[in-house]
Amino acid sequence: MGRAKITIVGAGNVGATCAHWCAAAELGDIVLLDIPAAGDMPKGxxxxxxxxxxxxxxxxxIVGATDYAASANSDVVVITAGIPRKPGMSRDDLLATNAKIVGSVAxxxxxxxxxxxxxxxSNPLDAMVQRALQVTGFPPARVxxxxxxxxxxRYRTFLAMELGVSVEDVSALxxxxxxxTMVPMPSCTSVGGIPIxxxxxxxxxxxxxQRARDGGAEIVxxxxxxxxxYAPAAATAQMVEAIVRDKKRIIPVAAYCDKEYGVGGYYVGVPAILGAKGVEKIVELELDPEERKAFDHSVSAVKSLVATMNELMSKA
Incomplete structure (x- = not known):
C-alpha cells in the first residue's frame, strides 16, 4: 500500500509547521504549496x-511547489492560504479577500x-469552509x-494549568x-473522569x-x-492523522450540519467521527437550555457571516 499524499496549501507559519508535524508522524508524503509569487520559498x-x-x-x-500539478491526486488537502487581518482592514475586507483566495484554491x-x-x-473559518464547499462541489463529508x-x-491547556494536572487527563468539548461565540461545554468536560x-x-x-475564547487574540x-x-498546525495534523489512519476519532470539527442540531445547511463546530471517508458521522448531543441558547447564538453569527460573504462574492 502506498503512502498517503498530503498537500498543504500555504507555506507560511501554519502550513510549514503543519508539514513538520505531519512528516514527523510519518502520515504520508507531503507537498508544501504556495503561490508563484512565493518563488522558491516552499522548496526551501x-x-x-x-x-x-x-x-x-x-x-x-517532502517537496515544495508553486504549481498545483505537483499536488495532483492528493488524498488530503489542507488549506491554510489567506491573509491575516491588518491595521485599517475591516472585517468585511478580510472576509472578501480570503473568500477569493480560498475560492481560487478550491x-x-x-x-x-x-x-x-x-x-x-483559513479564517474566518466557518465562512471559508462554506466557500470551499461552494466552489469544489464535493460531498460535504469531504470538506x-x-x-x-x-x-x-486551548481550553484543556488552561484547565490543566489551573489544576496542576497532566493535559492528557483533561477531556473537553x-x-x-x-x-x-464558541461554546465551551462544561457538561462534557472532565479530568481523569471527574466532572470539572x-x-x-x-x-x-x-x-x-473566556480565556479559551480569547486564546488566539492573547497570542497575537x-x-x-x-x-x-504551533497549536493550529498540530490540531490540523491530528485531523490528518485521523483520516489517513482511519482512526474514527470523535473530535470537534467544523462540519456541515443540515438537520443535525437544526442548523439548516451551514458549517459549525460539532463533535464528529473522523475517519478515512472524512466526517463519517456527526454526534448529536442533548444540550441543556443554557448550552442550547449559546449554541443557537453562535450558529446565528455563522449564518450572518456566510450571508455577508455571499453578498460580497456576488458583487466581486
Whole structure:
C-alpha cells in the first residue's frame, strides 16, 4: 500500500509547521504549496524539513511547489492560504479577500485532486469552509474545517494549568462557531473522569472558558507581529492523522450540519467521527437550555457571516 499524499496549501507559519508535524508522524508524503509569487520559498522549507528526517528518524518525501500539478491526486488537502487581518482592514475586507483566495484554491483542488478530503484552516473559518464547499462541489463529508481541535486544546491547556494536572487527563468539548461565540461545554468536560465542576469553582471555570475564547487574540497580543501557528498546525495534523489512519476519532470539527442540531445547511463546530471517508458521522448531543441558547447564538453569527460573504462574492 502506498503512502498517503498530503498537500498543504500555504507555506507560511501554519502550513510549514503543519508539514513538520505531519512528516514527523510519518502520515504520508507531503507537498508544501504556495503561490508563484512565493518563488522558491516552499522548496526551501521543504528541503530544510526533508534534511531533518535523518536526524529525527522519519521517512516522508517532502517537496515544495508553486504549481498545483505537483499536488495532483492528493488524498488530503489542507488549506491554510489567506491573509491575516491588518491595521485599517475591516472585517468585511478580510472576509472578501480570503473568500477569493480560498475560492481560487478550491477551484484548483477540484481540478487536480477531485477525490481529496479537504480540511480548511483559513479564517474566518466557518465562512471559508462554506466557500470551499461552494466552489469544489464535493460531498460535504469531504470538506470541513479545523477549529474545534485547536479551541479545545486551548481550553484543556488552561484547565490543566489551573489544576496542576497532566493535559492528557483533561477531556473537553467545544461547539459552535470559531471565535467569540464558541461554546465551551462544561457538561462534557472532565479530568481523569471527574466532572470539572467537582474540581473547579464556577467563577474560575468561567474565567478559563473566556480565556479559551480569547486564546488566539492573547497570542497575537504577545507576539505583536503575527498569530498562533504551533497549536493550529498540530490540531490540523491530528485531523490528518485521523483520516489517513482511519482512526474514527470523535473530535470537534467544523462540519456541515443540515438537520443535525437544526442548523439548516451551514458549517459549525460539532463533535464528529473522523475517519478515512472524512466526517463519517456527526454526534448529536442533548444540550441543556443554557448550552442550547449559546449554541443557537453562535450558529446565528455563522449564518450572518456566510450571508455577508455571499453578498460580497456576488458583487466581486
Amino acid at each position: 522549507k521543504a528541503l530544510d524539513l526533508m534534511q531533518s528526517s535523518p536526524i529525527m528518524g522519519f521517512d516522508s518525501n 477551484e484548483q483542488v477540484k481540478a487536480t485532486s477531485p477525490n481529496a478530503i479537504v480540511i480548511v484552516v 470541513f474545517g479545523q477549529a474545534g481541535v485547536l479551541d479545545t486544546a 467545544l461547539m459552535g462557531g470559531h471565535g467569540d 465542576r467537582r474540581l473547579l469553582a464556577e467563577d474560575k471555570l468561567q474565567a478559563i472558558v 497580543s504577545l507576539l505583536k507581529t503575527g498569530s498562533a501557528y
